Amino acid sequence: MPTLHEMQTAMHASLVRRDNGAVSAMLAAHITADRLDIYRNTFLFGLTKALRLSFPVTERLVGEDFFEGAAQFFIAEHPPREAWLDQFGGGFPDFLRSFPQAKSIAYLGDVAELEWAVNSALHAADVALLDVAALGAVKPEDQGRIRFAAHPSVSLLRLAYPVDAIWRAVLASDDEALGKVDIESGPVNLLIERRETGIEVERLDEQSWLFVSTLCAGQPIEAALNIAGGFECSVALAEHLALGRFCRFELAAPETSGFIHSTAA
């Protein structure tokens, strides 16, 4: 008699690898193996639906049938690791980039990556915002050592194609705008976040993007300024704070990477 774990491993092979061999032998005599198809269909249908909800623009670009086919390959290669399905699909953009059948649409992986950032912003945890009063109390000579923790809804992407324009045009079903997108216009720097009013995808210039990316990576203001290079940061910083892009701050130690002071919101 197989153990429960052996049965579950056999069922896994049937659902994910279409290998009914082991589990067929465990079924009751009156059950035909074709009934396993019902479970495989539910498994694939449910996860394809989850991907469809997270990547609607990607699907519109390639069509339903292509999307379904790609989704099935992806699901077999990267089935979900946990029961919280909002987290399922993070590997889909890279999968599409290496999916031979999608090669002719060079920007497809970038579109999917933008959609995943949008999806992550939608589901990101609600967190308390940074305590602006405490921030204001930091002495001017210490301000360069302030480092922030980014709000979990914020993503910063540098993508090779202008996929924000494609994404907007497809969502608006605006074929004219889609036709006007110049695919070869070069890379874009994007900031994606959830605001009170909904999801925002904003295109930033090189310096602004470098500055906020460095801050969101947890580097102190001083380091962010060095990387962004001669950048007037006060306006940008005020905007980041006003839009709630940071949820905590700390002061980095003057000479080491440790902390001497910590203030949580």
Add this chain to the structure above:
Amino acid sequence: MRASDISQASLIPAKAGIGLRFQHHQGVLDTRPDVAWMEVHTENYMGGGTPLRYLDAIRRDTPISLHGVGLSLGSAEGIDPAHLERIRKVAERIEPGLMSEHIAWNAVSGTYLADLLPLPMTEEALEVVCRHVDQTQTYLRRRILVENPSTYIAFGDSIIPEWEFMTAVAARTGCGILCDVNNICVSAHNHGWGASAYIAALPPEAVGEIHLAGHSIRTFADGSTLRIDDHGSRVSEEVWRLYQEALARFGAVPTLIEWDNEVPPLEVLLQEADHAAGFIANADGASHANAA
């Protein structure tokens, strides 16, 4: 868990409720329908943002039951502590009147199989499920209900009738039973059991909730049929008849209308709930101890 541990306002009454899906978040807030309680899938509220805000707002007027689909009580490898903690966090925020899970499994080898998969009805599976129900109830510090499955396959090693399996889980762990009458109808047909006998074999004192939903019937080339639990239509006449048998045996029990595929307008769900409410009103034994 004592009833006093949950505030009176959150208790699920022995009345008809509806499964709340995203499609109806705004409609419920706009129209404030007259429905005694609602149930949501716990997994849909584990992130932040809009869904939780809707549920918070709806929760102010309507008791909520949390129904999980991902804990995998039947996994030989154990249940995922991170998922259990996510469930606890949703419960802490929503203060549900009832919490429920399934007699099923969906995780093995670090993979989540995204379905409610059938267990062999063996002593080993029973021990595994009971261990995980214990673990869950201890962690959440409250009683849960476990739902009987709908199944399309059966295992050669199964030796415990499903209704005895359900009864044993409740007896060994102190959990309650969420009696899904549609699932009984589906599985009884698919395996040649007597649906009425199944209901008659469940312990009334353990049944804390009933689920009703629609199913479809698939006909094969040889003329045989299989019932598919797809939650995509109205409750069938056959299930309504079984439901009356269930009420006659269990007394008035909180009853939920579930609809997950091709979700209809809110009005249709409310009509189905009204239909159930009519049967509850006629049921013997006006009050049934709430499972809280």
